[in-house]
Amino acid sequence: MMRYVRLFRAFARVSLLGDMAFRGNFLIKVVVELLWLGLMVFFYDRLFDFTAAVAGWSRPQYFFFLGTYYLMESLIETFFLSNFGEFSELVRTGNLDLVLLKPVDEQFLISFRHVEWSTLPSAVFGLILMTRSILQLDVPPPAMAYVAFAVGLTCAVAMAYSFLLMLSATAVWLVRNQSLYELWWLFMSLMRYPKEIFNAPYTNAIGWFFTFIIPVLLAVNVPAASVVKLLDSQMIAYLVASAVILLFVSRRVFRRAMQSYRSASS
Amino acid sequence: MPIVIARDLGKNYRVAEKQPGLRGAMRHLFARKYKIVRAVDGVSFEIEPGEMVAFLGPNGAGKTTTLKMLAGLIYPSNGSCEVLGFTPSDRADAFRRRFSLIMGQKNQLWWDLPAADSFRLHREIYNLPQDQFDRTLGELTELFRVEKLAKQPVRELSLGERMRMELIAALLHRPELLLLDEPTIGLDVVGQGIIQNCLREYNATRGITMLLTSHYMRDVEALCRRVLVINHGRLVYDGALEGITDQFGRVKLLRLQFAGPAPDLSRYGTVTQAVDRAATLQIDRSKASSILSDLLSQHTVTDLSVEDPPLEDAIARIFEQSATPVEAAIAS
Numbered sequence: 159m160m161r162y163v164r165l166f167r168a169f170a171r172v173s174l175l176g177d178m179a180f181r182g183n184f185l186i187k188v189v190v191e192l193l194w195l196g197l198m199v200f201f202y203d204r205l206f207d208f209t210a211a212v213a214g215w216s217r218p219q220y221f222f223f224l225g226t227y228y229l230m231e232s233l234i235e236t237f238f239l240s241n242f243g244e245f246s247e248l249v250r251t252g253n254l255d256l257v258l259l260k261p262v263d264e265q266f267l268i269s270f271r272h273v274e275w276s277t278l279p280s281a282v283f284g285l286i287l288m289t290r291s292i293l294q295l296d297v298p299p300p301a302m303a304y305v306a307f308a309v310g311l312t313c314a315v316a317m318a319y320s321f322l323l324m325l326s327a328t329a330v331w332l333v334r335n336q337s338l339y340e341l342w343w344l345f346m347s348l349m350r351y352p353k354e355i356f357n358a359p360y361t362n363a364i365g366w367f368f369t370f371i372i373p374v375l376l377a378v379n380v381p382a383a384s385v386v387k388l389l390d391s392q393m394i395a396y397l398v399a400s401a402v403i404l405l406f407v408s409r410r411v412f413r414r415a416m417q418s419y420r421s422a423s424s
Numbered sequence: 425m426p427i428v429i430a431r432d433l434g435k436n437y438r439v440a441e442k443q444p445g446l447r448g449a450m451r452h453l454f455a456r457k458y459k460i461v462r463a464v465d466g467v468s469f470e471i472e473p474g475e476m477v478a479f480l481g482p483n484g485a486g487k488t489t490t491l492k493m494l495a496g497l498i499y500p501s502n503g504s505c506e507v508l509g510f511t512p513s514d515r516a517d518a519f520r521r522r523f524s525l526i527m528g529q530k531n532q533l534w535w536d537l538p539a540a541d542s543f544r545l546h547r548e549i550y551n552l553p554q555d556q557f558d559r560t561l562g563e564l565t566e567l568f569r570v571e572k573l574a575k576q577p578v579r580e581l582s583l584g585e586r587m588r589m590e591l592i593a594a595l596l597h598r599p600e601l602l603l604l605d606e607p608t609i610g611l612d613v614v615g616q617g618i619i620q621n622c623l624r625e626y627n628a629t630r631g632i633t634m635l636l637t638s639h640y641m642r643d644v645e646a647l648c649r650r651v652l653v654i655n656h657g658r659l660v661y662d663g664a665l666e667g668i669t670d671q672f673g674r675v676k677l678l679r680l681q682f683a684g685p686a687p688d689l690s691r692y693g694t695v696t697q698a699v700d701r702a703a704t705l706q707i708d709r710s711k712a713s714s715i716l717s718d719l720l721s722q723h724t725v726t727d728l729s730v731e732d733p734p735l736e737d738a739i740a741r742i743f744e745q746s747a748t749p750v751e752a753a754i755a756s
Binding site for chain 1 (some may be wrong): 497532
C-alpha cells in the first residue's frame with residue numbers, strides 16, 4: 159500500500175513538472191476554470207435575489223450544495239478524469255502495451271498516472287464557498303454531520319471513479335468510445351442540481367430512477383444535505399453500499415477488458 | 425535451462441472485412457463479415473540464457489505478435505510459452521520486473537521533461553533501492569554516452585539520442601531478458617552503429633538475453649549469431665546466421681581483376697558489372713569450383729575474390745519460398 163502512495167506521489171510530481179514546463183498554458187487554464195465557477199456563483203447569487211429558496215434549499219444551503227459539487231468535480235478532474243479520457247487513445251494506438259509491461263497494478267497505473275493540477279484550485283474555490291455557507295447558517299451543523307459528509311463525498315467520488323473505469327474499459331471492445339462519454343456529462347449535469355427539483359408529477363419517475371437504480375443524484379445531494387439539511391443515515395448507508403458494489407464490479411469489468419486487449423500494430 | 429520456451433505458439437485475430445465505398449460501409453453496418461487471420465501459426469523455439477537471437481521476417485509475418493505474446497501483452501490462441509519460468513499472460517509483477525520490451529516506434533519517456541525525470545519515475549515503478557538505481561544509471565549513461573543529455577527535454581533530443589534514453593529506461597531495473605522490436609528504426613547508419621555497440625557491450629558485460637526484430641541486416645549481423653525466420657506466421661528457419669547463406673544462397677559472387685580488358689564472361693553466369701579490367705560475376709554456387717578453375721586457366725587474372733551475396737538476398741529467397749497465408753473466411 160505504501161508503495162502505491164509513493165508511486166502516486168511520484169506521478170503527481172512528474173505531472174506538476176510537466177505542467178510547469180508550460181507555465182503560461184497552466185495559468186490560463188486555472189484562471190479560465192475559476193472564472194467559469196465565479197460566473198456560476200454570480201448567476202445563483204442573482205437568482206436568490208428573487209426567491210428565498212430553490213426546491214427547499216435556502217441561499218446558504220444551496221451554496222453549500224454548489225461548493226460540494228465543485229469540490230467533487232475538482233477531485234474527479236484532478237485525479238482521474240483525464241486519465242480515463244486518454245484511455246481509448248492508448249488502446250487505439252497500442253500504447254497501452256507500455257502500461258501493461260510495468261510491474262504495477264494496471265488499474266492503478268491507468269487511473270492515476272497523470273494528475274491534472276490545473277483543476278485543483280477549483281476544489282479550494284468549493285471549500286471557500288462551503289465554509290462561507292456554513293458561517294451563514296442559523297444553527298451550526300453537529301460534528302457527526304461532517305463525518306457523514308466525508309463518508310458521503312468519498313463514496314460519491316468512488317462511484318464516479320467506478321463508473322468512469324467501466325466506461326473506459328469499453329474502449330477495449332469499441333476502440334472509439336467517445337460517444338459513451340456523453341453519458342458521463344449527462345450524469346455530471348444531473349449531479350449539479352438538488353434532487354428535489356424532480357419532485358413534480360412528470361419527473362418523479364426520473365428522480366426515482368437516478369436515485370435508486372443509477373444513484374447519480376445521491377452523489378452531491380446526500381453529503382451536502384448531511385451538513386446543511388438532514389443527516390439521513392439510511393441514504394448514507396445506501397451510498398456506501400453502492401460505492402462498494404460499484405468498485406467491485408468495475409474492477410471485474412476492467413480485468414475482463416484487459417484480457418480481451420489485442421494490442422495494435424506497431 | 426532455456427529462458428524462453430515457445431511450444432506450438434499461435435495467435436488468431438478476427439478481422440472485419442469491409443468493402444470500400446458508401447455501399448460497403450452500409451453493408452458492413454448490418455451484415456459484418458469477418459475472417460480469421462492466423463498471425464502466428466504454431467511456432468516453437470527455445471532461447472538459452474545469454475543468447476542474442478534475431479527474429480526476421482517481412483512486415484506482417486508475425487514477429488511483433490510473437491514478441492507481444494512472450495511479453496504477456498496478448499494471450500496466445502493456442503500453444504503455450506514460458507518466459508523466465510513464468511506464463512507471460514499471467515502478467516505477474518515478479519515476471520514484469522525481470523524483462524523489458526522496447527518498441528522502436530513507441531516511447532515511454534515523458535515527452536516534455538528531461539529523461540532524468542522519467543528515470544526517477546522508473547525507480548518508483550520498479551521500486552529500486554536508491555543506491556542500486558544510482559549505480560546502474562551511472563553505468564548506463566557512461567555506456568550509452570549520454571552524460572550531457574539527461575537534463576534536456578526529451579522532445580529536444582535527436583531520434584538516436586532519444587532511443588538511447590529509451591534503452592537506458594528499459595535497462596534501469598537490470599532485466600535478464602530484453603525484447604527489442606525494431607530498436608533502430610529510422611536511425612542513420614551512425615545512430616544504428618552506436619545502438620549496436622552499446623547492446624553488444626551490455627550483453628558482454630551483463631550476459632543479458634536478447635531477442636531482436638529488425639529490418640536492418642546490419643543490426644542482425646552486428647549482434648546475433650542465431651536467427652529465427654518467420655513468414656506468414658510460421659517458423660521457416662532456426663539456426664546460425666551463416667547457415668542462411670549456406671542453405672538458401674544459390675549463388676556466389678566473383679570479383680575479378682584481369683591483366684587486360686575484361687573478357688566476355690556471360691557463358692559462366694550473370695555479369696553484374698564490367699568496367700575496364702574489372703568484372704563482377706554471379707555464378708551458380710554448385711559450379712563455383714569448376715568455373716573458377718576454368719577462368720584461371722583461360723584468362724590472366726590478377727586479383728580474385730569469392731563472396732556470398734548480401735544476406736538480404738538469401739533472406740528474401742526464404743520469404744519467397746515459404747508458404748502462403750492461412751486464412752479462413754467466416755460470416756457472422
